[in-house]
Amino acid sequence: MLLSEIAKHLGGVLIGIDQDISGASTIEEATPSDITFLANPKYRDKVHETSAGAIISGEKLETDIPQIIAKDPYLCFARMVSLLYPEKPIIEGISEQAYVHPDAEVDENACIFPHVYIAQGATISGGCVIYPGCFIGEGASIGRNTTLHPNVVVYDRCILGRECIVHAGVVIGSDGFGFTWDGEKHFKIPQKGIVIIGDYVEIGSNCTIDRAALTSTRIGSDVKMDNLVQIGHNVTIGDHTIIVAQSGVAGSARIGTGVVLAAQSGVAGHISVGDGCTAAGRAGVTSDLPPGKIVSGFPxxxxxxxxxxxxxxxxxxxxxxxxxxxxxxxxxxxxx
Amino acid sequence: MLLSEIAKHLGGVLIGIDQDISGASTIEEATPSDITFLANPKYRDKVHETSAGAIISGEKLETDIPQIIAKDPYLCFARMVSLLYPEKPIIEGISEQAYVHPDAEVDENACIFPHVYIAQGATISGGCVIYPGCFIGEGASIGRNTTLHPNVVVYDRCILGRECIVHAGVVIGSDGFGFTWDGEKHFKIPQKGIVIIGDYVEIGSNCTIDRAALTSTRIGSDVKMDNLVQIGHNVTIGDHTIIVAQSGVAGSARIGTGVVLAAQSGVAGHISVGDGCTAAGRAGVTSDLPPGKIVSGFPxxxxxxxxxxxxxxxxxxxxxxxxxxxxxxxxxxxxx
Amino acid sequence: MLLSEIAKHLGGVLIGIDQDISGASTIEEATPSDITFLANPKYRDKVHETSAGAIISGEKLETDIPQIIAKDPYLCFARMVSLLYPEKPIIEGISEQAYVHPDAEVDENACIFPHVYIAQGATISGGCVIYPGCFIGEGASIGRNTTLHPNVVVYDRCILGRECIVHAGVVIGSDGFGFTWDGEKHFKIPQKGIVIIGDYVEIGSNCTIDRAALTSTRIGSDVKMDNLVQIGHNVTIGDHTIIVAQSGVAGSARIGTGVVLAAQSGVAGHISVGDGCTAAGRAGVTSDLPPGKIVSGFPxxxxxxxxxxxxxxxxxxxxxxxxxxxxxxxxxxxxx
Incomplete structure (x- = not known):
C-alpha cells in the first residue's frame, strides 16, 4: 500500500517520499517495508535508530524517514494494522462433528466448528464463529458476528450481544455463589437468573461471569475485560467499562459507565462505583464511589x-x- | 402454589389473604404473582414500594401484602425458589459422541453428554451428569448424583464424592507445583498423589485443585468454593469451609472446618488455620491461626x-x- | 528395588541392612516397604515416629532404620520417586474422533486423543501427547515430547518448545489487552503477534498467556508456572524463572532469568525485573528492579x-x- 494512500485513509499529511508499505511493526522491530508509529514524544530519540520505512506521528519529526502526520497516531497505527492484516473470513459452515440439537436455531451463515455442543432452544446468529469445544446451553442466544474462541461455556438462557469476542475458556452464566446455613449444612440459594452481555464486548481468556440468583447479571456494551476476571452474580457493569486482568467484582456491585478497574483490583459486594471512576492496580473498593473518583490501596x-x-x-x-x-x-x- | 401451602411447607404463619403464587423474585423486581422476602430489617422501607404478591419475613410488617412470618426468612425463601423452579431432570443417557473406554464403569443411570472422555478404569456413579467437554482420567471416580458442568477436567485416580456440583472449566488433580534445582535446571518433583473431594461440595468455574505429591489433597464435605480459586498440593480443607472467589491456598496448608476465606484472600504454604476462622477479603494468612480467629490484611x-x-x-x-x-x-x- | 541399588543410583552410602523397597512416601505416611527422606534437619525428630523402610538423609541419623546418606536428599528422593513410579508410556496414536486438518503435520509418534482439534498448517512433533479437548490453531507448532493436558488452547501460529508440560485449561496466544478510544468507543488494537515458549517449560492449570500485538510474547526455557497465572502481551520471561499461582505479569514487562515471582504477586506493565530477583508473595512490582533484588509489599x-x-x-x-x-x-x- 502506498504511503500516499495510507495518509489519505488516515486523514493525515505525508512528508517525504511516497513508497510501498507491506507491514506494520514496533519502532524497534520495524523493517524498511514496515510502517511504525510514535505516540509518546518521550520516545522521539528512537526515531534515529529505527529501520522502519515510514512513521506515523502527531508532530513533524527531524528525520529523513517518510512521515505521516496525523492526529492520534496510536489510533491511526491501529487502523493501519487492521488494514494491512485483515481477519481471514472463516467459512467452515456447521461441522458434522459438532452436536447441534434439532431444536436449536443456527443461522446458515454461522460457523460451527467440530466438538461444539449447542443445546435445545439455543440461537446462534449469522456471522458467529463458534470454535471447537464451546458449549451453548439451553435457550442461550449469541448475537450476530460474535466469536467464541475454543472451550467457551455459555450456560442456559444467557444472552450475548453482537460483535463480541469471547476468548478461550471463558465461562458465562455459572451459578452465583450463594448459600445460607440450614442448621446442619450450607443450603444452596438457587441461581435461576441469567447473564446478559451487550454488543462489542470483549472478554479475556478464562474469565468467569456468574448468573444472577433471580434476575440478571448485566455487562454493558463496549465493555472490555482482560483475562481471569471474575464477575459475581447480580453485578451490573456500565457501557465502555474496562476491567484489567485478575480483577474481581463481587455480587450485586454496580459499576458505572466508562469505569477502569486496573489489574488485580477488586470491588466488594453491593458497592456502587460511579461513572468514570478509576480503581488503580490492586485497589480494593469497599465503599461507594461518586462519579469520577480515582482510588488506590486496600481499602x-x-x-x-x-x-x-x-x-x-x-x-x-x-x-x-x-x-x-x-x-x-x-x-x-x-x-x- | 397457594400461600397457605407455602406457609405450611415452611412452618410459618400466613397473615393476609390466601392466594396463588407462581414465581419468586427480589423485592425490587417481584410482580404480583411472585413471592419475595425481607431478611434484613434495614430494608424494611422497601416493602412499601414492592409489587410482590407476598413477602416472607421474620417479623410482622406494616403492609397489606400477604406475609408469611417464619424463622430465617432467607432460608425459607431459598427453599421456595427450589420448590417453584425445580431442576429439570436430565435423562440423556450415554451419548454415542462421547468416548467411554471399554474398561470404564459408567452407571446406566448416569448422563454422559457428547464430547466427554472417560478413561480406562474410571467410575461414574448413578445420577451423575457429565456435560460436554469433560475429561475423567484413568481410575478416577465420581460419586452418585454429582454434576460436572462443561469442560471440567478430573485427572487420573482423583475421587469426587456424591451430590457435588462442579462448574465449568474446573481442573481437579493437575500436578502440584514442586521443583528442586539439580544444578542445571529445575528437577520436577513427581506428583503421584491424588485429590479426594467429599460430598455436597460445590466448586466454582475455572478453579484449580492440585493433586498431592505422594498422598492426597483433601477437600472436606459441604465445602463451597467460588470461581477461580486455587488449591495447592497436599492441602486439607475441613468440612463446611467456604472459599470465596480468586482466593488461593498454598501447598500443605491445613484449613479447619467451618472456615471462611473471603474474596482474593490467601493462605501461605504449610500454615494451619483453625476451625471457624475467618480471613477477611484480601487477607494473606502467613502464620498459624487458632480456632475462631478473624484476621485481615497482609500479613x-x-x-x-x-x-x-x-x-x-x-x-x-x-x-x-x-x-x-x-x-x-x-x-x-x-x-x- | 534393593537399597544397595538405590544408594548406587543416587551416589549415596547405605547405612544399615539392605532390603527391598517398592514405594516412596512422606515421613508421616510411609510404610515399611516405602523409602522416605529428611531434607530439613528441623524435622529430625520425626525419624523416631516414621514407619518407613528406609530414609534418604544428608547426614547420619540416630535410628535403626536403614539410611542412604547422600548430598541433596530432596533431589535424591525426587529421583527415587521418578524411578519407582515411572510414567506409563501413552501409545494411543491418532484418534479417529479427533479432527486433524488434512494440511496439518502430525508426527506418527504423536498421540492425539479424541475430541482434539488440529487446524490447518499446525505441526505436532513426535512424542507429543495431546489430551482430549485441546485446540491447536492454524500454523501453531508443538515441539517434541510435549504434553498438553485436556482442554489446552493454543491459538494460531504460537510455538511451543520440546519437553513441555501444559496443564489443563491453559490458554496460549489469546489476544493481548489493547484498546484505544476512537471518540465513540474502544478501538481494538489488532493483536497480530504470537507466543513463543521454550523447552522444558511447565505451565499450571488455567493459566493465560497472551500473544504480542505485533511481535512475540516470549517464555524462556525451564520456566515453571503454577496455576492461574496471567502473562500479558509482549512480555518476555527469562530462562529458569518461577511464577507461583495467581500471579500476573502485565504487558511488555521484561522478567530476567532465574527470577521468582511468589504467589499472588504482580509486575506492572513495561517494568524490567533483573536476573535473580525475588518478588515475595503478594508483592506488586511497579518499578524496575536491578538483578538480585528481593522485594515485598505493594508498591x-x-x-x-x-x-x-x-x-x-x-x-x-x-x-x-x-x-x-x-x-x-x-x-x-x-x-x-
Missing amino acids: AIDHRQWLRAQNVYKDLPELVKRIRALERRLDAIDSD | AIDHRQWLRAQNVYKDLPELVKRIRALERRLDAIDSD | AIDHRQWLRAQNVYKDLPELVKRIRALERRLDAIDSD
Missing part, C-alpha cells in the same frame, strides 16, 4: 491521599526513631 | 487491630506533620 | 525495609498515642 482511598500515605509508610521505622528521640528529649527536659 | 493480623492500624494509615502524612511540629517546639525550647 | 520495596515498616504498621495506633502524649507533655511545659 481503597483517594489516589493522591494513598500516594502520600504510601510515601510515609516505607519510612515508618524512621518515624518511630523520631518519636523515640522526642520522648528522650522531653524526658531530659523533665528531669532537669 | 494478616487480628481484624480489629487491622481496622485500627488501617484507620491511622490513611492519615500518616498528618502524623508526620505532628511529629515535625513537636520537633520544632522542642527545638524552640532547647534553643531558649 | 514493592526492599524486602527488609518492608519487614521493618510492616512491623511498625500494626502498632500504628500505639504510635498515635505516643505522639499525643508528647503533645500533651509539651503543652504542659509551654503552659508553665
Whole structure:
C-alpha cells in the first residue's frame, strides 16, 4: 500500500517520499517495508535508530524517514494494522462433528466448528464463529458476528450481544455463589437468573461471569475485560467499562459507565462505583464511589491521599526513631 | 402454589389473604404473582414500594401484602425458589459422541453428554451428569448424583464424592507445583498423589485443585468454593469451609472446618488455620491461626487491630506533620 | 528395588541392612516397604515416629532404620520417586474422533486423543501427547515430547518448545489487552503477534498467556508456572524463572532469568525485573528492579525495609498515642 494512500485513509499529511508499505511493526522491530508509529514524544530519540520505512506521528519529526502526520497516531497505527492484516473470513459452515440439537436455531451463515455442543432452544446468529469445544446451553442466544474462541461455556438462557469476542475458556452464566446455613449444612440459594452481555464486548481468556440468583447479571456494551476476571452474580457493569486482568467484582456491585478497574483490583459486594471512576492496580473498593473518583490501596482511598500515605509508610521505622528521640528529649527536659 | 401451602411447607404463619403464587423474585423486581422476602430489617422501607404478591419475613410488617412470618426468612425463601423452579431432570443417557473406554464403569443411570472422555478404569456413579467437554482420567471416580458442568477436567485416580456440583472449566488433580534445582535446571518433583473431594461440595468455574505429591489433597464435605480459586498440593480443607472467589491456598496448608476465606484472600504454604476462622477479603494468612480467629490484611493480623492500624494509615502524612511540629517546639525550647 | 541399588543410583552410602523397597512416601505416611527422606534437619525428630523402610538423609541419623546418606536428599528422593513410579508410556496414536486438518503435520509418534482439534498448517512433533479437548490453531507448532493436558488452547501460529508440560485449561496466544478510544468507543488494537515458549517449560492449570500485538510474547526455557497465572502481551520471561499461582505479569514487562515471582504477586506493565530477583508473595512490582533484588509489599520495596515498616504498621495506633502524649507533655511545659 502506498504511503500516499495510507495518509489519505488516515486523514493525515505525508512528508517525504511516497513508497510501498507491506507491514506494520514496533519502532524497534520495524523493517524498511514496515510502517511504525510514535505516540509518546518521550520516545522521539528512537526515531534515529529505527529501520522502519515510514512513521506515523502527531508532530513533524527531524528525520529523513517518510512521515505521516496525523492526529492520534496510536489510533491511526491501529487502523493501519487492521488494514494491512485483515481477519481471514472463516467459512467452515456447521461441522458434522459438532452436536447441534434439532431444536436449536443456527443461522446458515454461522460457523460451527467440530466438538461444539449447542443445546435445545439455543440461537446462534449469522456471522458467529463458534470454535471447537464451546458449549451453548439451553435457550442461550449469541448475537450476530460474535466469536467464541475454543472451550467457551455459555450456560442456559444467557444472552450475548453482537460483535463480541469471547476468548478461550471463558465461562458465562455459572451459578452465583450463594448459600445460607440450614442448621446442619450450607443450603444452596438457587441461581435461576441469567447473564446478559451487550454488543462489542470483549472478554479475556478464562474469565468467569456468574448468573444472577433471580434476575440478571448485566455487562454493558463496549465493555472490555482482560483475562481471569471474575464477575459475581447480580453485578451490573456500565457501557465502555474496562476491567484489567485478575480483577474481581463481587455480587450485586454496580459499576458505572466508562469505569477502569486496573489489574488485580477488586470491588466488594453491593458497592456502587460511579461513572468514570478509576480503581488503580490492586485497589480494593469497599465503599461507594461518586462519579469520577480515582482510588488506590486496600481499602481503597483517594489516589493522591494513598500516594502520600504510601510515601510515609516505607519510612515508618524512621518515624518511630523520631518519636523515640522526642520522648528522650522531653524526658531530659523533665528531669532537669 | 397457594400461600397457605407455602406457609405450611415452611412452618410459618400466613397473615393476609390466601392466594396463588407462581414465581419468586427480589423485592425490587417481584410482580404480583411472585413471592419475595425481607431478611434484613434495614430494608424494611422497601416493602412499601414492592409489587410482590407476598413477602416472607421474620417479623410482622406494616403492609397489606400477604406475609408469611417464619424463622430465617432467607432460608425459607431459598427453599421456595427450589420448590417453584425445580431442576429439570436430565435423562440423556450415554451419548454415542462421547468416548467411554471399554474398561470404564459408567452407571446406566448416569448422563454422559457428547464430547466427554472417560478413561480406562474410571467410575461414574448413578445420577451423575457429565456435560460436554469433560475429561475423567484413568481410575478416577465420581460419586452418585454429582454434576460436572462443561469442560471440567478430573485427572487420573482423583475421587469426587456424591451430590457435588462442579462448574465449568474446573481442573481437579493437575500436578502440584514442586521443583528442586539439580544444578542445571529445575528437577520436577513427581506428583503421584491424588485429590479426594467429599460430598455436597460445590466448586466454582475455572478453579484449580492440585493433586498431592505422594498422598492426597483433601477437600472436606459441604465445602463451597467460588470461581477461580486455587488449591495447592497436599492441602486439607475441613468440612463446611467456604472459599470465596480468586482466593488461593498454598501447598500443605491445613484449613479447619467451618472456615471462611473471603474474596482474593490467601493462605501461605504449610500454615494451619483453625476451625471457624475467618480471613477477611484480601487477607494473606502467613502464620498459624487458632480456632475462631478473624484476621485481615497482609500479613494478616487480628481484624480489629487491622481496622485500627488501617484507620491511622490513611492519615500518616498528618502524623508526620505532628511529629515535625513537636520537633520544632522542642527545638524552640532547647534553643531558649 | 534393593537399597544397595538405590544408594548406587543416587551416589549415596547405605547405612544399615539392605532390603527391598517398592514405594516412596512422606515421613508421616510411609510404610515399611516405602523409602522416605529428611531434607530439613528441623524435622529430625520425626525419624523416631516414621514407619518407613528406609530414609534418604544428608547426614547420619540416630535410628535403626536403614539410611542412604547422600548430598541433596530432596533431589535424591525426587529421583527415587521418578524411578519407582515411572510414567506409563501413552501409545494411543491418532484418534479417529479427533479432527486433524488434512494440511496439518502430525508426527506418527504423536498421540492425539479424541475430541482434539488440529487446524490447518499446525505441526505436532513426535512424542507429543495431546489430551482430549485441546485446540491447536492454524500454523501453531508443538515441539517434541510435549504434553498438553485436556482442554489446552493454543491459538494460531504460537510455538511451543520440546519437553513441555501444559496443564489443563491453559490458554496460549489469546489476544493481548489493547484498546484505544476512537471518540465513540474502544478501538481494538489488532493483536497480530504470537507466543513463543521454550523447552522444558511447565505451565499450571488455567493459566493465560497472551500473544504480542505485533511481535512475540516470549517464555524462556525451564520456566515453571503454577496455576492461574496471567502473562500479558509482549512480555518476555527469562530462562529458569518461577511464577507461583495467581500471579500476573502485565504487558511488555521484561522478567530476567532465574527470577521468582511468589504467589499472588504482580509486575506492572513495561517494568524490567533483573536476573535473580525475588518478588515475595503478594508483592506488586511497579518499578524496575536491578538483578538480585528481593522485594515485598505493594508498591514493592526492599524486602527488609518492608519487614521493618510492616512491623511498625500494626502498632500504628500505639504510635498515635505516643505522639499525643508528647503533645500533651509539651503543652504542659509551654503552659508553665
